[in-house]
Amino acid sequence: DQQVKQNSPSLSVQEGRISILNCDYTNSMFDYFLWYKKYPAEGPTFLISISSIKDKNEDGRFTVFLNKSAKHLSLHIVPSQPGDSAVYFCAATDYGGSQGNLIFGKGTKLSVKP
Amino acid sequence: KAGVTQTPRYLIKTRGQQVTLSCSPISGHRSVSWYQQTPGQGLQFLFEYFSETQRNKGNFPGRFSGRQFSNSRSEMNVSTLELGDSALYLCASSPRGGTGNTIYFGEGSWLTVV
Numbered sequence: 001d002q003q004v005k006q007n008s009p010s011l012s013v014q015e016g017r018i019s020i021l022n023c024d025y026t027n028s029m030f031d032y033f034l035w036y037k038k039y040p041a042e043g044p045t046f047l048i049s050i051s052s053i054k055d056k057n058e059d060g061r062f063t064v065f066l067n068k069s070a071k072h073l074s075l076h077i078v079p080s081q082p083g084d085s086a087v088y089f090c091a092a093t094d095y096g097g098s099q100g101n102l103i104f105g106k107g108t109k110l111s112v113k114p
Numbered sequence: 115k116a117g118v119t120q121t122p123r124y125l126i127k128t129r130g131q132q133v134t135l136s137c138s139p140i141s142g143h144r145s146v147s148w149y150q151q152t153p154g155q156g157l158q159f160l161f162e163y164f165s166e167t168q169r170n171k172g173n174f175p176g177r178f179s180g181r182q183f184s185n186s187r188s189e190m191n192v193s194t195l196e197l198g199d200s201a202l203y204l205c206a207s208s209p210r211g212g213t214g215n216t217i218y219f220g221e222g223s224w225l226t227v228v
Contacts (some may be wrong), residue, residue, distance in 0.1 A: 043219030
C-alpha cells in the first residue's frame with residue numbers, strides 16, 4: 001500500500017506560468033516532507049522541505065504548502081522555466097525517526113514548454 | 115566540497131551472480147542510506163547505516179545486504195541476482211541522521227542483470 005502518492009504521472013506547463021505538483025500521504029506519523037528533482041541518469045537533487053509545524057515554506061521560485069488535515073502537500077513553481085523540466089519526487093519521513101528512511105512517491109514528470 | 119560518490123556507475127551482471135556497489139558519502143556525513151529505483155516501483159528504501167550499524171531496513175529480501183566502514187563509506191551487496199534486480203541503485207548521505215537533515219544523493223549505479 002503506497003503511503004505517499006503522486007497521482008499525476010506527468011504535467012505540462014507553459015514557460016512563465018505556475019506549475020503545481022501534488023502529493024498525498026496516508027501515514028499520520030509523517031512529520032517532515034521533502035521535494036526532490038531528478039534528471040535522467042542523475043541522482044535526485046534536494047529542492048525544498050517542510051516540517052509539519054508549518055503550513056508553508058518558500059525558497060525563491062519554489063513554495064511548498066502542507067495541509068495536514070487533508071494529508072496533502074503541493075509544490076508551486078513560479079514562474080516555471082524550461083530548465084525545470086524533470087521528474088519531481090515527494091518524500092516523507094516521521095519526526096524523530098531516521099532521516100535515512102524516506103518514503104517516496106512515484107514522481108511527476110514536469111515538462112515546461114518554451 | 116565533494117558530493118556523494120558511487121562506483122561503479124554502470125555494470126552488467128548475469129543471473130545468479132553477485133554484485134557489490136560502493137558509496138563514499140560527503141565528508142563529515144555519518145548516515146548512509148541506499149535506495150532502489152525501478153520504473154514500476156519508483157524509489158524504494160533499502161537500508162540505512164549510521165556509525166557502522168544498520169539502523170533501518172526496508173522491505174527487501176535477505177539477498178540485499180550492506181555494511182558501513184569506520185570512515186562512513188558504505189557498500190551494498192546483492193547475491194544470487196535476478197532479472198528483477200535490474201535498477202538504478204542510489205546512495206544518499208546526511209550529516210548525522212535525524213529529522214531535519216537534508217539527504218544528498220549520489221548519481222547512482224546502473225545495474226543490468228541479463
